[in-house]
Amino acid sequence: MRSIRLYLHYVSINIRCVMQYKTSFFLTAAGQFLVSFTAFLGVFFMFQRFSKVEGFTYSEVLLCFSVMLMEFSLAEMFARGFDQFSGMVRSGEFDRVLVRPQNEIIQVLGSKFELTRFGRMLQAVVMFIYGIIQSDIAWSFSKVLTVIFMLIGGTAVFTALFLIYAAFCFFTLESLEFMNIFTDGAREFGKYPVGVYGEKMLLFATFFVPYALIQYYPLLYILGRRKELIFMFLPLLACWFLIPAILFWKFGVRHYKSSGS
Amino acid sequence: MITMEHVCKSYKIAKRNAGFGEALKALFHREYEVIRALDNVTFTIGDGEMVGYIGPNGAGKSSTIKILSGILTPDHGTVLVDGRVPYKDRIRHVQEIGVVFGQRSQLWWDVPVIDSFELLKDIYSITEPLYRQSLEELTELLNLTELLRSPARQLSLGQRMRCEIAASLLHRPRILFLDEPTIGLDAVSKLAVRDFILKQNQTHGTTVILTTHDMQDIEALASRIILIGKGRILMDGTINDIKRGGENIDETVAELYRSYDI
Numbered sequence: 001m002r003s004i005r006l007y008l009h010y011v012s013i014n015i016r017c018v019m020q021y022k023t024s025f026f027l028t029a030a031g032q033f034l035v036s037f038t039a040f041l042g043v044f045f046m047f048q049r050f051s052k053v054e055g056f057t058y059s060e061v062l063l064c065f066s067v068m069l070m071e072f073s074l075a076e077m078f079a080r081g082f083d084q085f086s087g088m089v090r091s092g093e094f095d096r097v098l099v100r101p102q103n104e105i106i107q108v109l110g111s112k113f114e115l116t117r118f119g120r121m122l123q124a125v126v127m128f129i130y131g132i133i134q135s136d137i138a139w140s141f142s143k144v145l146t147v148i149f150m151l152i153g154g155t156a157v158f159t160a161l162f163l164i165y166a167a168f169c170f171f172t173l174e175s176l177e178f179m180n181i182f183t184d185g186a187r188e189f190g191k192y193p194v195g196v197y198g199e200k201m202l203l204f205a206t207f208f209v210p211y212a213l214i215q216y217y218p219l220l221y222i223l224g225r226r227k228e229l230i231f232m233f234l235p236l237l238a239c240w241f242l243i244p245a246i247l248f249w250k251f252g253v254r255h256y257k258s259s260g261s
Numbered sequence: 262m263i264t265m266e267h268v269c270k271s272y273k274i275a276k277r278n279a280g281f282g283e284a285l286k287a288l289f290h291r292e293y294e295v296i297r298a299l300d301n302v303t304f305t306i307g308d309g310e311m312v313g314y315i316g317p318n319g320a321g322k323s324s325t326i327k328i329l330s331g332i333l334t335p336d337h338g339t340v341l342v343d344g345r346v347p348y349k350d351r352i353r354h355v356q357e358i359g360v361v362f363g364q365r366s367q368l369w370w371d372v373p374v375i376d377s378f379e380l381l382k383d384i385y386s387i388t389e390p391l392y393r394q395s396l397e398e399l400t401e402l403l404n405l406t407e408l409l410r411s412p413a414r415q416l417s418l419g420q421r422m423r424c425e426i427a428a429s430l431l432h433r434p435r436i437l438f439l440d441e442p443t444i445g446l447d448a449v450s451k452l453a454v455r456d457f458i459l460k461q462n463q464t465h466g467t468t469v470i471l472t473t474h475d476m477q478d479i480e481a482l483a484s485r486i487i488l489i490g491k492g493r494i495l496m497d498g499t500i501n502d503i504k505r506g507g508e509n510i511d512e513t514v515a516e517l518y519r520s521y522d523i
Contacts, residue, residue: 006383013380017371020412096367098332100384101356107384257272258332 003106010110018115025116032119036069040127043191054196059134061192064219066128067147068190071154071214072183073121079159080114083183085166095258104253105246108166137222146218146232153235154214158183160245161209167245170252186211193219213238263306263329263436263468268338270299270324270492298324299335300492308435309466311458313473313483315514317523321492322472326438329470330360343435356385359429363441366421367428368413374424375409378431385432392431399427402457419450426454430461436468437461443475455481476510490523 018025043065047058056064076083085108088094097107137143165179186209189197194205194216205212213234221231276294277287298321306312316322327333328340331347331354340347347354368377382392400406403423413421422442429437439458443451459482461467471482479486480500488496496503496517503517504510 002386009380009383013369013372013376016376017369020371092362092365095327095332095362096365098351099330099355099358099360101352101386102384103352254334256332258327 003103006102007106007110010106011113014110014113015115028116029119029122032116033123034119036120036123039069039188039191040065040123053192056193056196057135059131060219060223062127062131063135063222064193064215065191066124066131067150067219068154068187068215069124070121070128071151072158072187072190073117073124074151074155075158075162077114077117077121078155079109079162080117081108081110081112082159082162082166084112086169089169089256092258094256098256105163105249135223138224142229142232143222146222146235149233149235150214150218153238156239157210157214157241158186160241161186163242163245163249167249167252170255170257182209190215210238210241262308262341262343263470264304264339264341265325265329266303266339268299268302268325268328268335268340269297270321270328270333270335271295271297297492299328302338302489302492302494304487304494304497306468306470309462309468311462311469311471311482311484313471313479313486314489315473315476315479315486316489316495317518318474320489320523322489323440325489326360326440326470326472330358330438331355356432357434358436358438359432359434360438361425361429361440361442363422363439363444366413366425368421368424370414371412373410373412374405374416377413377424378409378428381428381431387432391433395431395433399430402460403427403453419446419453422446422450422454423457426457433465434467436470439469439471439473441473441475442471443473443478451475451477458482476514480510488517488521490518490521495521495523 040062043058043061046053047061051057053061081088088097088108088111093111094108097104097111100107132139161179161183165176165183168176168179190211194202194212202212202216205216217226217231217234220226221228272295273293274296275287275291277283277292300321302321302325314322314325324333328335329342329347331351334348342354343357345354345357368374369380378396381387387395400409403426405423405427408416408420408424413424416424426442437458442458443454446454455478458469458471462469469482471478473479483500485499486496486503487494503513
């Protein structure tokens with residue numbers, strides 16, 4: 001409870017900082033909106049040619065893409081501190097984190113709250129609403145709940161990826177760009193339900209990095225293609241991915257060498 | 262009470278010659294050199310002492326401070342601060358210490374200083390009455406009234422350093438580590454900072470460990486001097502031990518460094 005209050009205090013300071021530069025804030029937010037909009041155009045033109053991709057219609061793919069984008073934007077909003085962690089290690093700012101009597105993860109999370117990701121979020125919400133209107137899903141309470149679970153699970157998975165990304169900095173001092181395959185890459189290939197990429201990819205995305213649990217399976221449930229209740233709860237199960245991420249992070253902290261002076 | 266016994270710490274440093282070709286070679290095969298930052302360091306500091314920890318650049322001062330504040334883990338040796346092992350019991354330990362890194366800010370750049378202080382209040386779980394009391398006292402002694410409502414980025418270096426020091430003392434630590442607190446300050450600010458540290462030590466009995474290259478800091482503040490060079494403790498004494506008559510203090514110290522060949 002205490003840590004949540006502290007985190008909110010961090011968030012509030014971050015927002016106060018952002019408000020100092022309002023032009024920059026609105027331009028960045030608008031930029032974020034446009035960037036995701038081009039991604040949307042990609043899907044749009046694709047469907048001008050083909051009416052279906054592996055049995056998924058345009059509006060269904062839009063639903064999938066928008067949920068994934070929401071998950072990613074939420075994670076980026078909250079866990080941006082980990083995304084920019086290499087700077088913190090190099091400048092020695094992490095020393096400061098270690099001399100404060102609070103958990104390191106909360107402090108790094110609090111170091112940056114990226115409100116401008118709001119633009120990307122807005123794009124996702126617009127797409128999501130459009131997808132809902134276009135598709136003829138029979139909405140029920142459990143399906144709405146599934147969407148919420150997807151958002152929670154997805155934010156957790158992406159946050160875990162950012163955490164792993166950050167933990168690598170303890171060993172290399174640099175951020176490893178290859179990790180972007182798992183974060184930005186996932187956002188891009190997550191436009192389509194993971195199932196369309198074939199069996200092997202689906203296995204990888206189920207058991208290794210659990211993208212399928214936050215996207216493909218619950219989507220099948222929402223679209224009414226699978227009725228089993230387990231498909232509704234799979235996104236929550238995806239939160240297990242935070243455990244190895246946190247362990248790896250803790251291992252990294254023990255390895256921390258600090259920078260000169 | 263702070264004790265360090267036989268503490269060693271070494272770093273692996275990548276080495277290569279100048280030039281693009283060498284950089285390319287180093288990409289595949291890197292040569293490392295092991296630097297002993299601390300080599301069998303032993304000392305004891307009692308409660309309420311003011312100690313100047315001096316030595317040339319790269320002597321191991323910062324490494325010592327980092328080990329004592331729980332940031333780094335030593336390779337060998339034992340470290341005890343008021344009965345705690347800093348790097349093992351980090352959270353409980355840092356609640357009792359304050360650290361000022363002269364070259365790094367802990368204030369939020371874009372919000373008024375008082376906002377940063379309020380956050381620190383939550384970070385250190387300082388109770389409301391204690392916070393009010395500390396803030397009032399620090400504001401008066403460091404003359405912060407005018408500064409608290411300005412964003413840190415608009416303060417001069419001297420003004421900011423006064424705020425940094427206040428930020429490190431809000432939770433009333435028993436031990437204060439100052440890593441080059443007067444670096445880059447003008448004469449007036451330097452005097453103000455020194456004067457404040459002295460008062461803090463007298464009224465609250467705060468143990469102060471100070472690293473600096475400014476020998477006037479040492480002269481004004483430290484009743485005891487520990488000299489470190491190439492990772493070893495070379496001398497542990499008072500300012501009078503190193504003073505030899507008329508020269509000024511900088512020359513004295515330079516002479517001292519030369520005599521130890523560091």
